[in-house]
Structures are given as structure tokens and as C-alpha cells.
Amino acid sequence: MRFDTIILGAGIIGVSTALHLQARGRSVCLVDRSEPGEGTSFGNAGLVERSSVIPYSFPRRLSEVAKYALNRSPAMRYDPLYLPRIAPWLFRYWRESSPERLAIAAKSMLPLVEASVTEHDFLVEQAGCADLIRAHGWIETYRTQPAFEKAVSELKEIEPYGLRFEVLDNANFHKLEPGLGGAVLGGIHWLDPKTVTDPAALVKAYAGLFEARGGSFVKGDAATLGHDRDLWMVETAEGPASAKEVAVALGPQSSLIFQRLGYRIPLAIKRGHHMHYALDEGAELGHSLVDAEAGYVLSPMRRGIRLTTGIEFAPPAAPANTIQLDRAERFARQILTLGRRLDEKPWLGLRPCLPDMRPVIGAAPRHEGLWFNFGHAHHGLTLGPASGRLLSELMTGEKPFVDPAPYSAARFGS
Ligand SMILES: Cc1cc2nc3c(=O)[nH]c(=O)nc-3n(C[C@H](O)[C@H](O)[C@H](O)COP(=O)(O)OP(=O)(O)OC[C@H]3O[C@@H](n4cnc5c(N)ncnc54)[C@H](O)[C@@H]3O)c2cc1C
Known part of the structure; x- marks a missing residue:
């Protein structure tokens, strides 16, 4: 159970990140305590909200x-x-939420929002789940x-x-x-937006594609995450899994990891x-x-x-x-x-x-090999594939398709 990367959390964010890393040649172990798409990603309103260019303030x-x-x-x-x-x-x-700060938040989020539908289209086609998507706004x-x-x-x-x-x-x-x-x-x-008739099924279809391409999905508790020299380890139902890199995509439960490691992120x-x-x-x-x-x-x-x-x-x-x-x-x-x-x-x-209406996407400032992808608030379904792409580009040293600075955990001084 040795991998290049462990991803904690198989919601829309974790699964999308796993697919993008896999496409870049990484061996990925996706870990969740439940089946994919059973957290917040299960029950949302199903809007791939391409028109939501101003965050909810x-x-x-x-x-x-x-x-x-x-x-x-x-x-x-x-x-x-x-x-x-x-x-x-x-x-x-x-x-x-002041007009000036909100304008900054909107500008920061725009590239991810603009990419939201096309990034979903790309995964939907490969996962063969177009029957879950409606394209009439x-x-x-x-x-x-x-x-x-x-x-x-x-x-x-x-x-x-x-x-x-x-x-x-x-x-x-x-x-x-x-x-x-x-x-x-x-x-x-x-x-412009599309809608999903079963958001959990969409996450499961993406996770199915990840597994069909050789990715490992295993049940496990993220709370068992440990760190020894340059390896991150987590206990899973199939034994301990280890990797040099770990990405936290636990959505609302992400504080479970970052708080323990001393990050003061106001989630x-x-x-x-x-x-x-x-x-x-x-x-x-x-x-x-x-x-x-x-x-x-x-x-x-x-x-x-x-x-x-x-x-x-x-x-x-x-x-x-x-x-x-x-x-x-x-x-x-x-x-x-x-x-x-x-x-x-x-x-x-x-x-x-997060209070500034942007997710945290990028490297953890003080731990080698630790990455974050969480805090997508009202628009995680919308932003999952675009955020997964951005984090994978950062992790593999590719030129990111959007400027990642607004999403850095360092903005909270952590
Ligand atoms: C009522 C409602 C309506 C919404 N409508 C929309 C909408 O129309 N469009 C839109 O874009 N967004 C919408 N959202 C927001 C969207 O659903 C979320 O932003 C998104 O699902 C977050 O995804 P995630 O992958 O970060 O988190 P999650 O889907 O919660 O995934 C986190 C995963 O981590 C796992 N996990 C947690 N703790 C552990 C642990 N200890 N060990 C192992 N695994 C663990 C969970 O099981 C879960 O699978 C809505 C949200 C709500 C509540």
C-alpha cells in the first residue's frame, strides 16, 4: 500500500483531485470512511453554477x-x-463582504467559476455519465x-x-x-449553468472512472493520519497506506487534520x-x-x-x-x-x-508533502473538477491554469 499520493476525502473535491493526479501519472490512494459522495456532496441542489460570479456575501x-x-x-x-x-x-x-473586499473575492473566484462547466464536461464524457446532466440552465x-x-x-x-x-x-x-x-x-x-439530477451518483461515477483506471479507493479514518520522516501514513481497511504526499479534501471535516497540525484556518x-x-x-x-x-x-x-x-x-x-x-x-x-x-x-x-468566500487550495505552508483542497462553501459541486485540476497542477509542478495565490492557506497567516 505504497502510493505517490494519498487523498483524504472522496467527496466531489477529493474525487476530482484524484482523477486529475492520476491523469498526470501519479499512483493515488483515495481514502474515505464512507463510500464516495456520501458527505456534503450527496445532497446539494445539483447546480453547476457557472452564473454565480459574485460569491454569497x-x-x-x-x-x-x-x-x-x-x-x-x-x-x-x-x-x-x-x-x-x-x-x-x-x-x-x-x-x-464590504463592496471592495467582495469585488476582490469575486475576481479571485472568477477563473474557477468560468472553468466549472467545461471541467465537468470533460470528466462527464470520460466517466460516461451524461445521463445525469441537464444543459438547460x-x-x-x-x-x-x-x-x-x-x-x-x-x-x-x-x-x-x-x-x-x-x-x-x-x-x-x-x-x-x-x-x-x-x-x-x-x-x-x-x-450557462448545467444541473445534475443526482449529485451523489455523479461523484460515484467519477470515482468509478478513477478505479477503472487503476486508482485505489479504500475505506479508512483520516484521523489516523501520521507522519514519519518523509512519509505520510493512514490506517485503512486494507492495511496501512503510505505516500510522500497527502491532500486533505475532507470538506467540512478538514479541520480534523489542519488543526492538529497547528494551522489556524477559519473554516x-x-x-x-x-x-x-x-x-x-x-x-x-x-x-x-x-x-x-x-x-x-x-x-x-x-x-x-x-x-x-x-x-x-x-x-x-x-x-x-x-x-x-x-x-x-x-x-x-x-x-x-x-x-x-x-x-x-x-x-x-x-x-x-471561509470568511473571505474562497477555498483553500495549495500547499500547507509548514509541512512538506501536505496539500489542501477544501472550503468550497456553496459551490463545491460547481468547483470540484476545476479545483482538482488546479491542485494537481500545483502538486506536479505544472503551470497552473489559474493564479493560485488567492487560495493559499498562507493568507490566514498560518
Ligand atoms: C443544502 C446544500 C445545497 C448545496 N447546493 C449546491 C449546488 O447547487 N451547487 C454547488 O456547487 N454546491 C452546492 N452545495 C455545496 C456543495 O455541496 C459542497 O461545497 C461540496 O459538496 C463540498 O464537497 P467536499 O468534497 O469538499 O466535501 P464532502 O462532500 O463533505 O466530502 C468530504 C468527504 O470526507 C469524508 N470524511 C470526513 N471525515 C472523514 C474521516 N475522519 N475519515 C475519512 N473520511 C472522512 C466524508 O465521508 C466525505 O465523503 C450545497 C450544499 C448544501 C449543504
């Missing part, structure tokens, strides 16, 4: 902050008892005229990014989505839930919808209609709950005749987030 307008402070929105919820623990991180996030929907007009007027700001979209008035929206009720006034149809968790629904006879949903004013997503998935909730600040280890889901479901039923819930309990996912 902390609201700066007082009216918005006041709305969220009431703690009744499906878009954001906080556990009051958890607030004091997360407050220092929220303050950093707020500071990084998603729709941002509005319920009230002022909010719709405001969103349309803000489109000017993103003109320089050259994104393709279509503003849908009421008639055109309902022509495109005849199965939806009258609560939707209109929307913006984003045409925080934004929780999110999902539930699947049957559709009542005659009802249909053609596109993924983001109900912008209510703050949740409806996606037609293989299993049914998946409703994914917004952000929840609560202890990461606390059990899943239905608070935001119940709120969002009430809104969703106003636009689509959802049938019964299909899952016994809601799925809970943990978005791994």
Missing part, C-alpha cells in the same frame, strides 16, 4: 440584516445559543414586482461577465414552466437540509428553480423534487431539523403542487466556508 443593508435577525426566514436561520460561538467568524465574514423566480424589477435592474452590474440569461415575464415564464401556479410573477433564466459550517417530494398527478417541474424571495431551491432529481434549504448557523453536530424545511415547504406549495415527502427524515449537509 454577508448582507450589508440594515433592512436585510434586520429581516434575518428576526430568525423567521427560510433563507437563513440561527440557533440563538450558537450565535456567541460563531459571532467572531460572522464578524470576519461581514468585514470581507436554472431559473431565479420572483413573487413581487419590486423585487423582480430590482433583480432585473441589477443585471447591469454583471454585464462585464458576459453571462447568458433571459428575463422571463409572466407569460414567458409560464410557457416554459406550464406546471407552476400563479405565485411566480416572472424570473431570470440563467442559461466554519453553514448547515443546509434537503427533502424529496413526489409530484401530484399532472404537476411537472422542468427546471431547477431558486425562489429568490423565499430563499430555497427546488430541483427535479432522479428521486423526486428535491427542496434544499438556505443557511443554518447551528452546532454542526446537532441533529437535522425541519424548521427551515417546514418554512420553505409552505412557500414551495404556493408554486408547485408537491405531493408527499419521500424521505423519512431530512438530510443534513455541512457547507465548509
Whole structure:
């Protein structure tokens, strides 16, 4: 069990990194405590979000902050008892969300976002899983005229990014989505993104390609990672595995390794839930919808209609709950005749987030052979293949396809 590289974590980030390293001639051992794609990558909204060129920032307008402070929105919820623990991180996030800092974050993320669809296309073709991909974008929907007009007027700001979209008035929206009720006034149809009808199956298909090409996927606990002279070692179900290099792609659990090794990286968790629904006879949903004013997503998935909730600040280890889901479901039923819930309990996912809205991709500043690839927040599905490519280029000494400086762990002084 001797390899060139061990990758800890087989979510979308770890699996994509494994494929890119393998393509560059490395022998790779991919280690996870579960099957590939069973972590946060399992239950997301399935958007390969090519149009998300401005990261999700902390609201700066007082009216918005006041709305969220009431703690009744499906878009954001906080556990009051958890607030004091997360407050220092929220303050950093707020500071990084100033217009100037947000512009820096957007500029830093742009090359990865721009590459997101083409990098997926490349892996999808090789993995032979095109049946999981839909190429007709998603729709941002509005319920009230002022909010719709405001969103349309803000489109000017993103003109320089050259994104393709279509503003849908009421008639055109309902022509495109005849199965939806009258609560939707209109929307913006984003045409560049693609959507995935089963994100876990996509990760498994990528992992299958990795194994079919001779890569090793083994079960093991990343907590057993050790270091002796120039070798990294981890205990797996098939015995100890060792390599000169190890990449941490444990998503929300990445602190398990970096904290132990003395890195002070401010990784925080934004929780999110999902539930699947049957559709009542005659009802249909053609596109993924983001109900912008209510703050949740409806996606037609293989299993049914998946409703994914917004952000929840609560202890990461606390059990899943239905608070935001119940709120969002009430809104969703106003636009689509959802049938019964299909899952016994809601799925809970943990978005791994950094306050400056960028992931950590690159070498660990103080340990030879240790690499990081985590913190992809709201857009890990989108960014997985592009991030995997970037890290593999850095690890193999190739010229990176984007400037890696904004993603360096050293930005936190660690
Ligand atoms: C509700 C919701 C909706 C979302 N919607 C979207 C969307 O539409 N589009 C988008 O781009 N992104 C979306 N995201 C974000 C996206 O899902 C994440 O950014 C992404 O899945 C993170 O991938 P990852 O590989 O870093 O982490 P994970 O998928 O969590 O992978 C980490 C892996 O590490 C493994 N692991 C953890 N601890 C150990 C250990 N001790 N030993 C061994 N293995 C371990 C886990 O089993 C897991 O497989 C959404 C997230 C949520 C919660």
C-alpha cells in the first residue's frame, strides 16, 4: 500500500483531485470512511453554477440584516445559543463582504467559476455519465414586482461577465414552466449553468472512472493520519497506506487534520437540509428553480423534487431539523403542487466556508508533502473538477491554469 499520493476525502473535491493526479501519472490512494459522495456532496441542489460570479456575501443593508435577525426566514436561520460561538467568524465574514473586499473575492473566484462547466464536461464524457446532466440552465423566480424589477435592474452590474440569461415575464415564464401556479410573477433564466439530477451518483461515477483506471479507493479514518520522516501514513481497511504526499479534501471535516497540525484556518459550517417530494398527478417541474424571495431551491432529481434549504448557523453536530424545511415547504406549495415527502427524515449537509468566500487550495505552508483542497462553501459541486485540476497542477509542478495565490492557506497567516 505504497502510493505517490494519498487523498483524504472522496467527496466531489477529493474525487476530482484524484482523477486529475492520476491523469498526470501519479499512483493515488483515495481514502474515505464512507463510500464516495456520501458527505456534503450527496445532497446539494445539483447546480453547476457557472452564473454565480459574485460569491454569497454577508448582507450589508440594515433592512436585510434586520429581516434575518428576526430568525423567521427560510433563507437563513440561527440557533440563538450558537450565535456567541460563531459571532467572531460572522464578524470576519461581514468585514470581507464590504463592496471592495467582495469585488476582490469575486475576481479571485472568477477563473474557477468560468472553468466549472467545461471541467465537468470533460470528466462527464470520460466517466460516461451524461445521463445525469441537464444543459438547460436554472431559473431565479420572483413573487413581487419590486423585487423582480430590482433583480432585473441589477443585471447591469454583471454585464462585464458576459453571462447568458433571459428575463422571463409572466407569460414567458409560464410557457416554459406550464406546471407552476400563479405565485411566480416572472424570473431570470440563467442559461450557462448545467444541473445534475443526482449529485451523489455523479461523484460515484467519477470515482468509478478513477478505479477503472487503476486508482485505489479504500475505506479508512483520516484521523489516523501520521507522519514519519518523509512519509505520510493512514490506517485503512486494507492495511496501512503510505505516500510522500497527502491532500486533505475532507470538506467540512478538514479541520480534523489542519488543526492538529497547528494551522489556524477559519473554516466554519453553514448547515443546509434537503427533502424529496413526489409530484401530484399532472404537476411537472422542468427546471431547477431558486425562489429568490423565499430563499430555497427546488430541483427535479432522479428521486423526486428535491427542496434544499438556505443557511443554518447551528452546532454542526446537532441533529437535522425541519424548521427551515417546514418554512420553505409552505412557500414551495404556493408554486408547485408537491405531493408527499419521500424521505423519512431530512438530510443534513455541512457547507465548509471561509470568511473571505474562497477555498483553500495549495500547499500547507509548514509541512512538506501536505496539500489542501477544501472550503468550497456553496459551490463545491460547481468547483470540484476545476479545483482538482488546479491542485494537481500545483502538486506536479505544472503551470497552473489559474493564479493560485488567492487560495493559499498562507493568507490566514498560518
Ligand atoms: C443544502 C446544500 C445545497 C448545496 N447546493 C449546491 C449546488 O447547487 N451547487 C454547488 O456547487 N454546491 C452546492 N452545495 C455545496 C456543495 O455541496 C459542497 O461545497 C461540496 O459538496 C463540498 O464537497 P467536499 O468534497 O469538499 O466535501 P464532502 O462532500 O463533505 O466530502 C468530504 C468527504 O470526507 C469524508 N470524511 C470526513 N471525515 C472523514 C474521516 N475522519 N475519515 C475519512 N473520511 C472522512 C466524508 O465521508 C466525505 O465523503 C450545497 C450544499 C448544501 C449543504
